[in-house]
Amino acid sequence: MYKKINRTNLARSIFIALMLVIFSQALLWATSRADWSIEQVSECSTEGACWSYISVWWNRFIYGNYPSDMLWRPQLVVSYMLLSSAIAVGLRQYLTYKSAIAVALILWIISIVFLYGGVFGLEKVHFSVWSGSLLTLVIAFTAMTMSMLIGIPLAFARLSKIPTIRIIAQLYIEFWRAVPLVMVLFVAVSLIPLFLPYGVEPERLVSVLIAFSLYYSAYMAESIRSGLQTIPKGQAEAATALGITKWRTRDLVLIPQAITLSLPSIVNLLIAILKDTTLVLIIGMFDLLGLVQQSLHDPMWGKFSLEGYIFVAAIMWGLCFSLSRVSVLYEHKN
Known part of the structure; x- marks a missing residue:
């Protein structure tokens, strides 16, 4: 028994030491040995x-193919959205x-209109050139907002006493829960134009936004439904x-409590949407x-x-961590 314990401790010590060596070398690679500002790629160490x-x-x-002379528009959108989010968190009570x-x-509508342009003297920027982090945030924010708007009434419909x-x-x-999102994206891009009048072809981004919203509204409805079923029936009766x-x-009674009770599940879903x-990428959007x-x-x-994949991982981790x-x-508010 004594020998077994010693062997276990020895293996654990070796593993910890190995992890420390790997971590220290990775840290040196990313900091002190790294090149932060060079003029030519050949100068990279x-x-x-x-x-x-x-x-x-x-x-x-960050901005993808958005016109360089109009970058102030996405910069302004991101700035006021961050400011609005900070104010919302501060006033959460x-x-x-x-x-x-x-x-x-409201933020979503203003952002889309401002980025797309065509009004208020703003030059129009077609959806086809939206890419990079800008595209990631537009899709994620749209799916998050619309899934809540569709999911809440859908959850009540799921619990309705009317059979139909x-x-x-x-x-x-x-x-929607039975089909993979990859297939939904392919179908949305290829089938949605078939339901529109001849000669009318929607932007691919519009099809993707519709697909994400419909797909995740089903998951959001189930998250909200789980919260609704947790609330004692006596509260509605009272x-x-x-x-x-x-x-x-x-x-006033059911929805606020349902959202509070299912908040961890909702946040997990929002993080899944973001990722x-x-x-x-598989349907040709970057x-x-x-x-x-x-x-x-x-x-x-x-x-x-x-370096590129580490950068993507860092951005996605920062966004997901902020949501959590x-x-x-x-949760502390409640």
Whole structure:
């Protein structure tokens, strides 16, 4: 027994020491041995990372093919959205679920209109040139907002006492949950134009936004439904006894509690939406990951794939971590 314990401790010590060596070498590779600002790619050191590759491609990774003389538009959109999000987090104690969804919807509409242009003297920028992190955020934010708007009434329909409504909602939810998102994207790009009048062909991004919204609304509905079923029935009965209407009971009693109870599940779904935006690469749209892979075909920068993928991982981790921290703040509120 004593020998077995010693062997276990020895193996654990060797493993920890090995991990420390690997971590220290990786840290040196990414910091002190790295090149941060060089003029030519040939000057990049072979002993460390070449972060100059990221700086050279920075605007392309963040804004994609958006016209360079109009970059102030996405910069302004991101700035006011970050500011609005910070204000919303700071005022979380005073925000209801309706106001939060309304703010998100208003921000989404303003952002799309401002980025696309064609109004207020803004030059039109077609969806076809949207790419990079800008495309990732547009798809993710749209799917998050629309899945909430569709998912909440869908959850109530799933629990409806009217058989027809309940069956239709159940079929809708089970259909979208039973098919992979990859297939949904392919079908959306190829089939949606068939339902439109002859000569009318929607932008590919519009089809993708519709596909993401419909697909994840089914998952959001199930998350909300789990919260609704957790609420004791006595609360709705008490509201009815006080003379509160059925719709007001849902608005004031059921939905706020359902969102609070299912918040961890909702946040997991929002993070999944953010990560699944990378799937648009398979239908010819270039999000952040797609542009990094595209840049690796450049003869000058093709050998820095590790730096590129680390950059993508860092951006995605930062966004997902921020979502999880915001959810923790809202949980503490309640």
